[in-house]
Amino acid sequence: MSGTETAAPPVIVAHDLVAQYESIEAEVTAAMRAVLAGGEFERGPELWRFEEEFAGACGATHGIGVGTGHAALFVALRALGIGAGDEVITVANTDISTCSAIGQTGAAIVFVDVDEATFTIDPAAVEAAITPRTRAIVPIHIFGYPCDIEAVSRVAAEHGVPVVEDACEALGCSVDGRAVGSHGNPAVYGFYPNKQLTTGEGGMVTTDDEDVAADMRSLVNQGRSDNGDWLVHQRVGFNYRMDEMSAALGIAQLEKLDTLLEARRRVAERYDEALTGIDGVELPYRGPEARSWFIYYVRLAEGIDRDAVAAGLADRGVATRPYLPAIHLQPPYRARFGYAEGMLPVTERVSRSTLALPFFVQLEDDDVAHVAASLREVLQEL
Ligand SMILES: Cc1ncc(COP(=O)(O)O)c(C=O)c1O
Numbered sequence: 001m002s003g004t005e006t007a008a009p010p011v012i013v014a015h016d017l018v019a020q021y022e023s024i025e026a027e028v029t030a031a032m033r034a035v036l037a038g039g040e041f042e043r044g045p046e047l048w049r050f051e052e053e054f055a056g057a058c059g060a061t062h063g064i065g066v067g068t069g070h071a072a073l074f075v076a077l078r079a080l081g082i083g084a085g086d087e088v089i090t091v092a093n094t095d096i097s098t099c100s101a102i103g104q105t106g107a108a109i110v111f112v113d114v115d116e117a118t119f120t121i122d123p124a125a126v127e128a129a130i131t132p133r134t135r136a137i138v139p140i141h142i143f144g145y146p147c148d149i150e151a152v153s154r155v156a157a158e159h160g161v162p163v164v165e166d167a168c169e170a171l172g173c174s175v176d177g178r179a180v181g182s183h184g185n186p187a188v189y190g191f192y193p194n195k196q197l198t199t200g201e202g203g204m205v206t207t208d209d210e211d212v213a214a215d216m217r218s219l220v221n222q223g224r225s226d227n228g229d230w231l232v233h234q235r236v237g238f239n240y241r242m243d244e245m246s247a248a249l250g251i252a253q254l255e256k257l258d259t260l261l262e263a264r265r266r267v268a269e270r271y272d273e274a275l276t277g278i279d280g281v282e283l284p285y286r287g288p289e290a291r292s293w294f295i296y297y298v299r300l301a302e303g304i305d306r307d308a309v310a311a312g313l314a315d316r317g318v319a320t321r322p323y324l325p326a327i328h329l330q331p332p333y334r335a336r337f338g339y340a341e342g343m344l345p346v347t348e349r350v351s352r353s354t355l356a357l358p359f360f361v362q363l364e365d366d367d368v369a370h371v372a373a374s375l376r377e378v379l380q381e382l
Helices: 017-022 025-038 045-057 069-079 096-105 123-129 149-159 210-219 244-255 257-275 306-315 331-337 345-353 365-381
Strands: 062-066 087-091 108-112 134-137 187-190 203-207 296-300 354-357
Touching: 025 045, 025 244, 045 062, 045 203, 045 244, 062 069, 062 210, 062 244, 069 096, 069 187, 069 203, 069 210, 087 096, 096 108, 108 123, 108 331, 123 149, 134 149, 203 210, 244 257, 257 296, 257 365, 296 345, 306 354, 306 365, 345 354
Parallel strands: 087 108, 087 134
Antiparallel strands: 062 203, 187 203, 296 354
């Protein structure tokens, strides 16, 4: 290398699935072998076991494994009878799946604003948005921090409206020491690769209600009943089944969930130490409830150009995401429901100012230090 050339900066990816699996490689391999040897690839012992153990871990009675978090949300809403002409209240700082699942039922999406500190649904805004057509409320436990589920459930109960908790980013987080999803509402989890537990694609819906569970079980399996008759369809359903390989992968991680969550917490603590005291950088919210680390984000002070920061970090080999875009401003939601800038001021402010940093269980301390040093440098330059 000549004296004028500089070394390329390290490339630190947003999340590293291979690294995540390295820590559970033996368990995953054994589980895959068992499925292949058993010769049952769908609706077999792995799925039944994963459903039972996952529901148990979340404090619920029934679990129904499905192909995606989107499918889990859709069947939960469908089992509650939600369809065209209904309104469903949710927030716009969520994954697109929440909104596309509600949209798929035919119901209108009523977005409400969020709390500025926790980024979760504002119970007072929910109360104000309820109309005679409101048929469900879908709060999100976003970035692994729980919403005020007790306040939301109280408002919902006063108006006789069911709640479906979107806990896709929140496996392992709790309210008052109780796992999200154990507050009596159907709850929905997603197992996409960036999640605390991943099956590649996958999801689960949990509930304590036996009838709702039976309906969902039938809906995900083309409307069949559980009597084993494959060619009889009791209702219009869908193929949203989770396969045995995915379920086996889920079980292997569920057994080590505490270790996986702890590893994420350790990386988050490293970030906290490395990023404390940088002007204009706010660290993730710390509140009374237990966060399960889904991503590690920073919030940049008003006036800092978040996209310029992201570009500066990319130049230094650090991958970031402008997370999350406000869904109400995405073209189909503007067009279908008439949303526009200014309608959800807190959501829009949060959405403009948050940046997700690289985050996965085996992120090295040196990498965290490099991310922090780069962020300091970029902010000074700006
Ligand atoms: C808040 C939220 N809801 C729902 C989902 C479900 O997504 P998917 O259908 O990709 O599993 C996700 C996953 O990314 C999510 O983060």
